Amino acid sequence: MNPDSVFNTLDISHYIYLSSVLFCIGLFGVLTRRNAIVLLMCIELMLNAVNLLFVAFSSYMGDSAGQLFVFFIMVVAAAEAAVGLAIIVMIYRNTRSTDVGLFDKLKG
Amino acid sequence: MGMLFIILLSPLIGFLFSGIIGKYLPEKITGWISSLSILVSFVLSLQVFQGLSDTNGGPAFEAIGFTFLSVGDIFVDFAIQADRLTSLMMLVITGIGFLIHLYSISYMHGDKGFYKFFAYLNLFVFNMLVLVMGSNFLMLFFGWEGVGLCSYLLIGFWYRNAEYGKAARKAFIMNRIGDLGLLVGLFLVISSCKSLNYSDVFAAAKSGGLSTEMVTAICISFFIGAMGKSAQIPLYTWLPDAMAGPTPVSALIHAATMVTAGVYLVVRCNVLFEMAPAAQQLILWIGLSTSILAALIGLKQNDIKKVLAYSTVSQLGLMFIALGVGAYSAAMFHLITHAFFKALLFLGSGSVIHGMGGEQDIRKMGGLKSYMPVTYYTFLIGTLAISGMPLFSGFFSKDEILATVFTQQPIVWFLAVVSALITGVYMFRVFLVTFMGSFRGTETQKQHLHESPALITVPLIILAILSLVGGLLNLPELFTHDHAQWLKHWLSPVLGNAQDDLHHPSHSTEWMLMGLAVSVFIAAFLYTRNKYISHASVPEEDAEMTGAAKWSAHKFFVDELYDKVFVRSSESLGSTMNKADSGIFAGLMGWVSSGISYMSGLFSKVQNGRIQYYLLYMVIGVILMLVINIFI
Numbered sequence: 001m002n003p004d005s006v007f008n009t010l011d012i013s014h015y016i017y018l019s020s021v022l023f024c025i026g027l028f029g030v031l032t033r034r035n036a037i038v039l040l041m042c043i044e045l046m047l048n049a050v051n052l053l054f055v056a057f058s059s060y061m062g063d064s065a066g067q068l069f070v071f072f073i074m075v076v077a078a079a080e081a082a083v084g085l086a087i088i089v090m091i092y093r094n095t096r097s098t099d100v101g102l103f104d105k106l107k108g
Numbered sequence: 109m110g111m112l113f114i115i116l117l118s119p120l121i122g123f124l125f126s127g128i129i130g131k132y133l134p135e136k137i138t139g140w141i142s143s144l145s146i147l148v149s150f151v152l153s154l155q156v157f158q159g160l161s162d163t164n165g166g167p168a169f170e171a172i173g174f175t176f177l178s179v180g181d182i183f184v185d186f187a188i189q190a191d192r193l194t195s196l197m198m199l200v201i202t203g204i205g206f207l208i209h210l211y212s213i214s215y216m217h218g219d220k221g222f223y224k225f226f227a228y229l230n231l232f233v234f235n236m237l238v239l240v241m242g243s244n245f246l247m248l249f250f251g252w253e254g255v256g257l258c259s260y261l262l263i264g265f266w267y268r269n270a271e272y273g274k275a276a277r278k279a280f281i282m283n284r285i286g287d288l289g290l291l292v293g294l295f296l297v298i299s300s301c302k303s304l305n306y307s308d309v310f311a312a313a314k315s316g317g318l319s320t321e322m323v324t325a326i327c328i329s330f331f332i333g334a335m336g337k338s339a340q341i342p343l344y345t346w347l348p349d350a351m352a353g354p355t356p357v358s359a360l361i362h363a364a365t366m367v368t369a370g371v372y373l374v375v376r377c378n379v380l381f382e383m384a385p386a387a388q389q390l391i392l393w394i395g396l397s398t399s400i401l402a403a404l405i406g407l408k409q410n411d412i413k414k415v416l417a418y419s420t421v422s423q424l425g426l427m428f429i430a431l432g433v434g435a436y437s438a439a440m441f442h443l444i445t446h447a448f449f450k451a452l453l454f455l456g457s458g459s460v461i462h463g464m465g466g467e468q469d470i471r472k473m474g475g476l477k478s479y480m481p482v483t484y485y486t487f488l489i490g491t492l493a494i495s496g497m498p499l500f501s502g503f504f505s506k507d508e509i510l511a512t513v514f515t516q517q518p519i520v521w522f523l524a525v526v527s528a529l530i531t532g533v534y535m536f537r538v539f540l541v542t543f544m545g546s547f548r549g550t551e552t553q554k555q556h557l558h559e560s561p562a563l564i565t566v567p568l569i570i571l572a573i574l575s576l577v578g579g580l581l582n583l584p585e586l587f588t589h590d591h592a593q594w595l596k597h598w599l600s601p602v603l604g605n606a607q608d609d610l611h612h613p614s615h616s617t618e619w620m621l622m623g624l625a626v627s628v629f630i631a632a633f634l635y636t637r638n639k640y641i642s643h644a645s646v647p648e649e650d651a652e653m654t655g656a657a658k659w660s661a662h663k664f665f666v667d668e669l670y671d672k673v674f675v676r677s678s679e680s681l682g683s684t685m686n687k688a689d690s691g692i693f694a695g696l697m698g699w700v701s702s703g704i705s706y707m708s709g710l711f712s713k714v715q716n717g718r719i720q721y722y723l724l725y726m727v728i729g730v731i732l733m734l735v736i737n738i739f740i
Contacts, residue, residue, distance in 0.1 A: 018603050027727065028220055030720070030723060031720055031723060031724050031727070032720075100718075100719060100720065102716065103717075103718075103719070104716060104717030
């Protein structure tokens with residue numbers, strides 16, 4: 001069976017629902033959780049929700065440009081995770097904590 | 109003609125020199141260079157004067173610098189001219205100015221502000237020359253304001269004394285009131301003639317291009333300006349207070365030159381004033397009342413400089429009487445002789461003050477004759493000249509005015525003679541109390557008494573000679589037929605036919621008038637001699653005065669009246685406005701500003717530094733944008 005057809009058996013709306021739910025879970029996590037590592041994970045979740053949407057539409061429209069975007073996003077996400085984790089490690093070394101609530105130096 | 113610019117710029121260069129590097133040079137060098145810059149102007153002025161006598165009354169010298177002002181189709185040039193009237197003023201300003209500069213080198217010796225004094229004095233001469241040499245009304249106004257500024261700076265020269273500072277401000281503010289009149293006059297001239305050049309304006313007036321009402325309005329506005337500068341009622345009170353300045357300043361600015369600017373203005377605009385009889389009447393009566401009032405006040409003043417100041421006001425009033433009856437050359441004649449003898453008297457009083465170590469009260473002087481002989485004799489000549497001793501300069505100039513007034517307004521003539529009588533009395537009073545009798549000062553003052561150095565006495569002697577022979581400028585026809593009325597003929601190109609309608613009294617009447625003037629002089633002399641020599645009485649203390657004497661000594665309470673009517677009322681208006689301002693407007697502004705700061709306090713809480721809140725705001729914002737996009 002052609003792999004394309006497997007995906008096409010499902011209606012596009014299902015992919016949209018799934019990725020929306022995933023994005024909202026990620027967004028909720030970013031806004032509510034205080035652990036910086038969990039925050040990074042949630043961001044990753046949001047990015048991947050977007051990726052899923054890109055791939056789904058790419059298949060639906062028969063246009064491979066969407067899949068190219070997914071690769072870009074993955075590269076950026078990997079870089080972001082690397083830099084973000086490095087920052088968190090440095091913060092942890094300084095404060096013995098990864099709680100983002102402690103960092104409110106930008107107060108107005 | 110470049111020479112005119114050199115005359116004008118030489119004092120300005122002197123000003124820049126003394127003002128900028130004079131501080132770092134020895135006094136002598138600063139003083140002499142300043143004086144020489146005036147001497148250059150004087151010598152060149154003599155040359156201009158010579159040139160004008162050759163031209164036989166022809167066209168005046170003119171020079172145009174650059175366009176001063178251009179508004180619409182009105183162009184005003186920085187243009188100077190020298191006609192016969194200007195040349196006389198130039199000689200008086202630079203000649204007496206030079207003598208007073210010399211005098212000041214000695215008088216201001218050792219003063220911390222020596223260089224500043226000479227800088228201001230040079231700046232004054234420059235501005236005064238601009239005033240008389242300008243060939244349009246704007247130049248006149250420029251000089252007019254400039255001399256006002258220098259007068260302010262020099263009255264308040266010893267500004268550490270708060271009273272002197274107040275006197276300076278008073279002079280400045282009173283002058284500003286007059287200047288406003290002059291300014292209004294300029295606006296009227298612009299609106300009616302579309303030009304500020306003397307030649308254009310006078311040509312327009314002569315050709316009948318101006319209505320009588322307009323000319324009268326212009327003349328009255330100009331006269332208000334003259335009231336301020338030349339200290340006439342009601343704006344005269346600044347001049348006596350201006351005696352706070354150093355004595356050379358009083359001599360140069362507040363006796364010989366600046367205060368005569370008003371007279372010059374009226375003589376310059378004689379074409380206009382001849383067309384406005386109402387304005388002439390106003391000038392006549394204001395001049396007369398000023399002359400009498402100031403003379404009465406002068407009777408009881410005990411400060412030697414104050415007496416001279418009131419005498420100046422009174423003499424200026426006499427000049428305005430002459431202007432009021434249209435005797436312009438007589439007014440100029442008196443202006444010139446007055447410049448001689450009043451500068452002499454002021455410089456003489458300066459010499460006395462110098463010798464007395466700063467004392468100005470005549471009650472503490474007396475018997476100075478033997479200590480300061482040169483000052484004594486020169487002061488005597490000045491006193492005789494001002495009180496109208498026959499054959500002295502003041503006799504002729506005063507007689508010229510009185511004779512002209514007699515033919516036109518006998519009542520005014522009578523009152524003017526009374527004023528002349530009072531003048532004689534207060535001048536002899538000052539002279540006798542100061543120089544005769546015995547010394548009444550302290551022992552230390554007596555030790556200190558000495559004749560002033562040559563730099564002071566030489567200008568005194570020169571001015572004394574001028575006061576003695578100044579009458580030769582304009583001898584009446586009675587004495588000589590060939591050279592009579594030189595000044596009148598000299599000025600005839602400027603005055604045109606303004607002089608023709610003046611009737612001189614017949615010779616017998618003139619002899620009678622002259623005899624009367626002499627008897628007035630003798631009466632004044634005998635009265636004062638009897639009182640201050642034979643009875644050796646000393647002016648009483650202020651507290652002992654009663655009745656009319658008290659009114660005179662307190663200057664008829666005019667200052668108090670002005671204080672009550674103008675100063676207090678504007679002060680209370682000011683404080684009411686201040687209350688309204690702090691209550692209503694400041695209150696309103698306070699509400700607005702505190703409201704804004706309260707709101708900003710609310711909004712600053714939004715910025716709590718927590719990144720998750722910022723993200724939340726962003727999400728809310730995005731959602732709002734979506735909602736707006738979709739539903740609206």
